[in-house]
Amino acid sequence: MNVRPDIFLPWNKPSIGDEEITExxxxxxxxxxxxxxxxVQFEYEVREALGQEDSFAVSSCTAALHLGLLAAEVGIGDQVITPSLTFCAAPNAIVQTGADPVFVDVDPDTYNIDLTAAEAAITKDxxxxxxxxxxGHPCDLVGFRKLADDHGLILIEDAAHALQASRAGRRAGSVGDLTTLSFYANKVITSGEGGMLLGRASLVQRARLxxxxxIDSSVWQRHGRRNTADYEVTVPGLKAVMPDxxxxxxxQQFRKLSAFTARRREIAELYTNELAGLPGLVLPTVLDGVEHGWFLYPVLIDPAACGVTRDMVSEVLRSDHLIxxxxxxxxVHTLAAYQRRECRNLLGGARIGDFLDVTNRVARQQLSLPCYPAMANDDVMRVVRALHAVLS
Ligand SMILES: Cc1ncc(COP(=O)(O)O)c(C=O)c1O
Structure with a gap:
C-alpha cells in the first residue's frame, strides 16, 4: 500500500483569523x-499580563534586545553572559553595542542556560x-534573578519562545529587569514581524527614546496637539517602532494566546504519549512546577542508540513522508562571524566552544517536530507514524 501523503506538512504555520483581518x-x-x-493598546495588554512596569512595541525582538542593551548602558569593555544554544539575535545585539558575548553551556535536560556555568563566567567586567x-521551557527564573542581584548585574529575559509559560509560579518574562518578545511569523503569536521590550520603567523609557x-515625544502624541515638527533629539537614536x-x-493574536497555548499543550501531550519508548529518541523534559509554552517540541536523536543521525531522520521525514x-x-559560537571574531573564552584560555559540551551535543542531535495550533490530531499522528517507521 502506498502511504506516502501528497500534502506537505510544514514545520510551522501561523493561525490567522477574521479578527486580525478586520482589525x-x-x-x-x-x-x-x-x-x-x-x-499603545498592545503594549498595555502584554504589560498587564506579564506584570512589568512599562512596555514598548518595536519592529522585532532583535531590535528590543539591541535597544534594551543600549538602555542598560552595555557597551565597549563590558561582558554579557548568554547561551550559545540560541538564535543569533541576542549575541549579535551584544556585539552591536561593542560588548563581548560570553557563551556558557546549557542544562542537559532543558537545554536552558546553566545557572552554575553562568555564575562561573562572571568577571569584574x-x-x-x-x-x-x-x-518555551522557562529557565531557572528565581536562580537567575538572585544571581543578577547578588552581583549587581542587569538580567534580560529573551522570552521569544515563552510568552505563556511559567516556573514555580513565576511567569517567564516577568522577572528580568528587561524582557524581550518576538512576534516573528513562526512564533507563538505573530504580527508577521514585530517584537516588544518590557521591564523597569526607567530602562524602557530610555529604550523608547x-x-x-x-526624539522626546511620539508622532502620535504630537499629532493634532502640537506641530509635528515641534520636537527635540536628545540622544542620537535608532528607528524601531511597531506600526499600528x-x-x-x-x-488580536495576543487575545488568542491562551487558546493557542492550550492547543500546543494538547499536541505536546499526544507526542509524548505516542513517542514514548522509541529507541534513540529522547523526549523533552518538563521540570516540576513548569507550565511549558511548547513553542518547540524538541527531541534528540541519539545515533548510538538507533543507528541513524538527526540529519538522516530529518531528510527521510522530508523526502519520504513530506514532513x-x-x-x-x-x-552561535560555530557561526562564521563568531569563528572569525575574537570571541574570547574568559574561563582560562581554552578555545571558544571547547567547554560547551552539552551545547555541542544537543546541537548535533536536536530536532524540532511540527507543533502549532493549526495542526489537527491527524497531522500529529502522521508525524508519530513516520517516526515509528524511521526509528523502529
Ligand atoms: C530565542 C530568540 N530570540 C530572538 C529571536 C529574534 O526574533 P525577531 O525575528 O523578532 O528579531 C528569535 C527568532 O527566531 C529567537 O528564537
Whole structure:
C-alpha cells in the first residue's frame, strides 16, 4: 500500500483569523498607520499580563534586545553572559553595542542556560546576563534573578519562545529587569514581524527614546496637539517602532494566546504519549512546577542508540513522508562571524566552544517536530507514524 501523503506538512504555520483581518482593515481605513493607539493598546495588554512596569512595541525582538542593551548602558569593555544554544539575535545585539558575548553551556535536560556555568563566567567586567527560555521551557527564573542581584548585574529575559509559560509560579518574562518578545511569523503569536521590550520603567523609557530617533515625544502624541515638527533629539537614536498595521495583528493574536497555548499543550501531550519508548529518541523534559509554552517540541536523536543521525531522520521525514522539521539551533559560537571574531573564552584560555559540551551535543542531535495550533490530531499522528517507521 502506498502511504506516502501528497500534502506537505510544514514545520510551522501561523493561525490567522477574521479578527486580525478586520482589525488591520480598520487601521488601514483609520488614517493612522504608524505607531499609535493600536500599538499603545498592545503594549498595555502584554504589560498587564506579564506584570512589568512599562512596555514598548518595536519592529522585532532583535531590535528590543539591541535597544534594551543600549538602555542598560552595555557597551565597549563590558561582558554579557548568554547561551550559545540560541538564535543569533541576542549575541549579535551584544556585539552591536561593542560588548563581548560570553557563551556558557546549557542544562542537559532543558537545554536552558546553566545557572552554575553562568555564575562561573562572571568577571569584574560582566554587566548583564541574557537568558533564553528554550522552546518555551522557562529557565531557572528565581536562580537567575538572585544571581543578577547578588552581583549587581542587569538580567534580560529573551522570552521569544515563552510568552505563556511559567516556573514555580513565576511567569517567564516577568522577572528580568528587561524582557524581550518576538512576534516573528513562526512564533507563538505573530504580527508577521514585530517584537516588544518590557521591564523597569526607567530602562524602557530610555529604550523608547532610543527607538524613535532620540526624539522626546511620539508622532502620535504630537499629532493634532502640537506641530509635528515641534520636537527635540536628545540622544542620537535608532528607528524601531511597531506600526499600528502590525500592532493590529499582534493585538488580536495576543487575545488568542491562551487558546493557542492550550492547543500546543494538547499536541505536546499526544507526542509524548505516542513517542514514548522509541529507541534513540529522547523526549523533552518538563521540570516540576513548569507550565511549558511548547513553542518547540524538541527531541534528540541519539545515533548510538538507533543507528541513524538527526540529519538522516530529518531528510527521510522530508523526502519520504513530506514532513517539515527544524533544528534549534546552530550554536552561535560555530557561526562564521563568531569563528572569525575574537570571541574570547574568559574561563582560562581554552578555545571558544571547547567547554560547551552539552551545547555541542544537543546541537548535533536536536530536532524540532511540527507543533502549532493549526495542526489537527491527524497531522500529529502522521508525524508519530513516520517516526515509528524511521526509528523502529
Ligand atoms: C530565542 C530568540 N530570540 C530572538 C529571536 C529574534 O526574533 P525577531 O525575528 O523578532 O528579531 C528569535 C527568532 O527566531 C529567537 O528564537
Amino acid at each position: 488591520v482593515t480598520d487601521v488601514l481605513r483609520s488614517g493612522w498607520l504608524t505607531h499609535g493607539p493600536r500599538a 560582566t554587566k548583564a546576563i541574557v537568558v533564553m527560555h528554550y522552546g 532610543l527607538g524613535r530617533h532620540g 498595521i502590525t500592532a493590529a495583528v499582534g493585538l 517539515g522539521t527544524s533544528c534549534h539551533f546552530k550554536p
